[in-house]
Amino acid sequence: MSKLPVTLADIHAAAKDLDGEVFRTPMLPAPKLSALTGAEVWVKYENMQVTNSFKDRGAFMKLASLDDAARKTGVVTMSAGNHAQAVAYHAQRLGIPATIVMPEQTPQVKVRSTEAFGAKVVLDGETLAESQIRAESLVKDEGLTLIHPYDDPKVIAGQGTVGVEMLADAPELDIIVVPIGGGGLISGIAIAAKGLKPTIEIIGVESQLYPSMINAMTGKERPKGGPTLAEGIAVKNVGTLTLPVVRGLVSEILTVGEADFERAVNAFATHQKTMAEGAGAAGLAAMLAYPERFKNRKVGIVLCGGNIDPRILASIMVRELERESRIAAFRFTINDQPGVLGKIATRLGELGANILEVSHGRLYLDVPAKGATLDVTVETRDRNHAELIYQELCKFDGIPCRRIDALGHQPVSAK
Template sequence: MDQPLPPIPTLDDIRDAAKLIAGEVLRTPILPAPRLSKLTGAHIAVKYENLQVTASFKERGALVKLLSLDAAERRAGVVAMSAGNHAQAVAYHAARLGIPATIVMPKTTPFVKVEATRSFGARVLVEGDTLVECHAIASGIADTTGAVWVHPYDDPHVIRGQGTIALEMLEDGPPLDVLLVPIGGGGLISGIAIATRALSPDTEIIGVETELYPSMRAALDGTEARCGGNTLAEGIAVKEVGRLTREIVRTHVDDVVLVPESAIERAVNAYLTLQKTMAEGAGAAGLAALLADPDRFAGRSVGLVLCGGNIDPRLAASIMVRELARSEHIVGVRIVIPDRPGVLGDIAATIGAKGGNILEVLHHRTLLSVPAKGASVDVTIETHGHDHAAEIVAALEERGYAVRRLDGPEA
């Protein structure tokens, strides 16, 4: 039988949490984002929680929870399970407060998050294939050692800590028509929704989940969530939302929308290239909702919570290159050529004459699709965009070459 739900935090609880963490957690800026506004058609202000020491909002709730422990509980230590950001937050603040911490992380956790958690001084166990399995392992440790369980989202102290973000946004930022908040287990949006409903009741509060993990949307609809798949937003890839958070979201949140992986990828790239700031997939989910459905938010004042910036640098680089390919600033072509001297030079000269920059060349002679006395060349070219790419392809075709695009709209 389920235990009764603990009391839902109030605005006063969140204000008390803000006093507790003052000077210990950064009061992050909320700033207008003109380039994102131009991209989406909305008037955007971004709350930069990626500037926290652990690059995530999770520090707020973790610290409030740790400060609620009495002396005996602190001596017993704490245990948590997390795919990364909650883990780092608990590890960092537990070390600051002299509290022993054990963190259970799934095997799929990005390497950068595992190493960061270890660097903060916690004992890290990389076990279990899913967060559900990690939850069971962490619960077992708590039961056998007496360590205090620090839940990543379904805890009143954690929720009121996360709610301090809304206090700062509403005090420091412009009046907001809409708040777009990523949802994993629901702790972040629960705290934000409680504070926002009390202080700015006309502001629309919308949660954002990845289409691959629609757990909160399904919980609100009373349906079974069909979760799974390799998502860029692993920080919100949660199969089971909290009991307490579900009730808060049901009461205080206006809508929960689902966004495709392609929109999350575009949002991460937009933060990197337009705002010059790091956003992990979960952190970019709010912007992804704007990119996926710009008409819904056009002309409105929208607050985005960039809730985390812990992205693998290699993945961030890959996303930027993929976006260059998507916008046809990088294109790949395959050219079937006669196998004779001077042909490669002619191709390079033709591309160069049109202002294209050759990034890579791969020469094939053994493909069965190529005549025995011929060859094929794969050329990766940097261009100024769609029209420029088409101009280069046309110039090659005018020289008598058969050209096939390897990416973009014709691939």
């Protein structure tokens, strides 16, 4: 492969520079995730940095390298959130004015967190590529220094310290799985890990909606775009420095769909009791989507960020309960008269279902004028329990019943 943008020596030097400036985050075994995936899973908790992502490392390295003139004039960057917060935080620590250009649809939790560190936030563009155009104009018009999120040797070296720490804590790893946006994190980790242990496999993960690195490597043009839970890796352009590294050192890139991102975020919350944003959960999402690829291997995954909107997290957890049929909804067509709801509620209680929500519909044209629909959402023990409840309700007192989607109230087939 072509000359590396940084060396293992550069990454070791970065580790010394970062000592005392960022946290050396835990790298711990995860028995519950191992049981879930069939592999021996270790998690690197980069969500425990001050800004809750690995971006602290590269941002500090670049900012600390600036001369006095550049520090006085200030810096600018474009980011969907985590790099923005890292640049804002460390710029504030170092006394450097910072302007952050963020896509207009960036979650408000990330915008507010960035502003809280004293940076000026400019919302511009539908995508990170469009935000980059605005950032580059500020470089030209105001003389600001661009702190690129991934395509910079100092940033890559800083991110590479994640790989050094992972192998120091778990040298027996067979595979490291890394999310890919522009490629800064996976490039740094790949250079570090392959330098320390040439036999280790590095596997990348992209969103199915943003296969930018795969496109760059293969010359194909898979469609890119759309709303994704993993907005932190939703980039349309990869780095010119990172692409050769990924091509030369990464064994494979897997793509992951939205349901797997949701499942992984939920697994971190429920099994590990830790916060993961969509991009942060990408490594686990890949293991859930492609279990045979990792079965019986010792796998390190980077929980690279935990900046998720609480409302989105709550929605994901409810959706996962429904996917597991631990929340189930039923629609009855009833005679609209006193006592019917009481009879149904009593029967559900006898079946061990806990009622969460009840709603009547009296204006549907497919219901008789003297009738109504009754939607009941219940909590169940598991999928088998939900199916038992459904079968018993279908036989109950001649009242028609069908399963519906607990969230959207759309008919579904019986599980």
